[in-house]
Amino acid sequence: MAKIITDSKKIEELLTRGVEEVIEKANLKKKLLSGKQLRIKLGIDPTSPNIHLGRSIPLLKLRDFQNLGHKAIFIVGDATGIVGDTSDKTSERPMLTDKEIKANLKNYKKQVGKIIDLKKCEFHQNSSWLKKLGYKEVGEHANIFSINQFISRENIAKRLKEGKRVSLREVLYPLMQGYDSVAVKADVELGGTDQKFNLLAGRDMQKEFKQEPQDIMMTNIINGLDGRKMSSSWGNTINFLDEPNNMFGKVMSMSDDLVPEYFKLVTRVSLDKVSEYEKDLKKGENPKEIKMILAFEITKMYHPEKDAQKARENWENTFSKKEIPEDVKEIKAGKGEKLGDVLVKNGLLPSNSEFGRRIKGGAVKDMKSGEVIKENIEIKREMIVKFGKKDFVKISVK
């Protein structure tokens, strides 16, 4: 049995860092101090093959709990994923197929394992209990809640008002997530603030099943690279599986004002250090420098430290010193082939028209001579071409 740590300073950080709201906080604190091992539940639906940094917030929380000796219970929502949660959506979420879910699921353990300790973690797929339920059970569960509750949720109410469709299946989601809590006998459930309704549903379900209701810890939601909410559908995510160079670069390209928030939420750089950085920023330090630290910290959480270091060097060379990146993609072309055709054929550009636009915009550049290429030239010898902000390619002649 793991030893439970009850250090009050650590508990305080656990209860506050990246945490928006705890229900019920006093109760949870008491439990944490009691020295009893708690069962901490976190579920993620495999709605996308990639887990992004937004999810790392509750995952890091889960790890924090683990570090204090508590039992992490990770649930992959393969059943809930099919039904689809509407919590963070302004429109209906399409139902996923079994096949999609399975494909998405493939690397989940690996990704989650980058943060939490899988050996000390209970790993479940909620289909294992949810698919056993029939209409009778679902009916009973559904009876615990009212439509009134459901439609008064902000995003649902809004959709109704706008005359958008709200399907009956969406009502089922909170029931399913709530039943998960019953199935794993959760003491605490983690989730984003947008999950409040579903998380609370778990408490009601547990009461119905004569379990003590779980406490709820709602973590902050992180903004994506562009300042909007991070979401796979916006394309503003940083993913656990992003390559080091890419990950580093993505952090560097985000808004300055997000930097402190990122430090607090998605890293575990000590809070003292973070407030130092904040002070530096206020004093007028170039935000780029602090952002470099952040980019490095984040990258090394998901990749070996030396890869993160390399990514940093590569970034400096490429963008500060305007050199050619180390990991240039290499392709082959026949002598006399048109540059545009080659790029399109290799999937680097979607169409010849796009190539034409970039030519017109002056985006295409011969890196050896440093000159802008103004027309669709024929390839005669090996060349390194830049054809966009981040797009480099080395073309060798067959």
Added chain:
RNA sequence: GCGUCGGUGGCGGAGUGGUCAAUCGCACUUGACUGUAAAUCAAGCGACUUAUGUCUACGCAGGUUCAAAUCCUGCCCGGCGCACCA
């Protein structure tokens, strides 16, 4: 099922017989300025081409017309209302 309104590009949302590859906003791409930040400015944003033209597109399938996103018919999908008094 009946009635009614509607289905337009990644999204929102114009357009209701020709001048529509389709106003506009957002998102996105590229360039300038920079710190691959923000803000700003400029250009672009179906494809093939590089001519200043062809093809494919406005839920789907037909039809009317010299000409349709726009009119007609059928189908599919969605919203709302009705489905009552026994």
